[in-house]
Amino acid sequence: KSSTLREMYYISEGWDIAKFHAQEESNLLAEDLEVITQLLREDFKLRPEESGASVIGNLTLEEITRNGDRKRINCRDDVGDAGYTIPYNVEKEKVKLVESDAKFILAIETGGMFDRLVENGFDEDAKCILVHLKGQPSRSTRRLLKRLNEELKINVATFTDGDPWSFRIHASVAYGAIKTAHISEYLATPTAEFVGITASDILNYDLPTDALTPRDIGALNAEMTDPRFNDEFWRNEIQAMLQINKKAEQQALAKYGLDYVTDTYLPEKLGPLGLM
Template identity: 45%
Template sequence: MEKTDKKVIKKRLEEIGKEIVEQAKSKKVPYIRVPSRTTNNIVFDPKSLCYVIGDKTITRSAGNIRHVKPLAQMLKVASFCKELVEEELKHETKRGLYYISESWGEKLKFDEQPESDNIIEDIEAIIGEPREDFHIIPNPGGAVYGDLTLKFKNPSGKMMKINCLQTADGQTIGPRMSEAEIAECNAKRVIAIETSGMYNRFMEENAHKKFNAILVNLEGQATRATRRLIKRLNEIKKLPVYIFTDGDPWGLHIAMVIMAGSAKSAHINKMLATPSAKWIGVTASDIKKYKLRSDKLKDVDIKRIKELKKDPRYKSDKRLLEELKIWEEIKKKAEQQALLKYGLRYVVDEYFPAKLKEMEKK
């Protein structure tokens, strides 16, 4: 999955405005059709194994007084993003865009950030590309460590190469890292790890060498930049992806968002999700098998399990449904670090090799 050419992005942004201009020239009331992102238009696609946007659209028309300002704001944001793409090295965050709108005057500025966030997501849905491609970037999050060389332009425009082994704690995954050219990759798999503590354990035990892997620190729920980098390593370099999380329904869902995307990102899930990724654990079965120190599931955990059992992303996977059932039976959850009861090296020397062998058979 390579990035869409900048010229194509620029053209798609321009077409939003051109459509309005053509309607005005034809003396029609200007309007824009936007793919609906409401829950009744989010469907599970069994082919791509993720949530996607359906066929329903909403219309923003200048003929409706309530639509006039959002319509004008969308045109202004699309124009602003086109300028960012043209300048190539300029990027902005959603928060920054909200404040920049102050300079657009009383009639165009956003009163609250959710208004500008919503328009950014509408533009993503209209042009069919994630906001990173029109230079509205997320905050950095997560890190990557392993024999992976990335090539990119730094903020000054200088072309650089960075090998992710030549850093103390792994290379931070920001927007430039997630979109960088993969100049060289000598690994055979990706291991994505939920917690920073376990990520550090894998680094110190040289797991990147033992498993010939790229280690990714998710730092909890993976950011869009992290999910996109994982997908690119999977699609471009054909690396299998294994996800290692805490042993609770929230950890499992962190893995599922990497595998199948989220409902909120249904309009761009195909560009973020890695359907072939596999959840290693910690599973509910592991809690029993390894006699891990555990905590009692809270009501909110049990409620979450019931929700996941109804989710189509889980209903099609017998293994995941079985693990959810076991959680309901044992009513316990455990953290990744619970495995350290067997020693610092145990996870890398014993637990993970066994789990990897088990998953690679399937």
């Protein structure tokens, strides 16, 4: 059977003096096992607390069902508006990627924007796969993005809010998260492009904004020395955000109507990348 990290900690409560004294100890054991064996914790039947994200688009895959059968699913034609839910284990023995004619994958931070793009039919119009990241993406979501990019040769782009925490969502997809640095080769998609809200967008599109908080400012300053943001684009955008002292959400684009994001904003961002 599988268990969560929390369950693994509580299982040890029956081990008398051998039990873990805090969950941090058992969590570190799981990380040590990954490093030593070069396997993922999912291989040890350890699953995350959070549920997987959603996928909508013309992607066909085969998934092993609970009774052991292999079921073929098209993530556009065989699902409802909520899409296909990514399971915690997306390795080849569990999920087989069959085919897709998508030109790119758009990984979206917020549920509201994911639903907007689905309702607007952006997956069909732009011939893409939409993935809802649910904020900071889970391991299984990042692993599936990695597999789609490597095995089906589909480009990945992230579409997030315009704030330092959202920039880190992109970084976790593209380069890996600090906590899972030891398995970044399995989870990171280094070629992922960023098409989220930037400081330049706030100015160029005259978007509604909120003022940066002291915590936001601290995070942006920290990103100036983060190697994941060590290029001219990110340095300029981070400095610009600090200068204007503003941040903005994806859904601020609704200022210009509900179709603006799919008719204007995303084509203008994706076009120069050759994705639209």
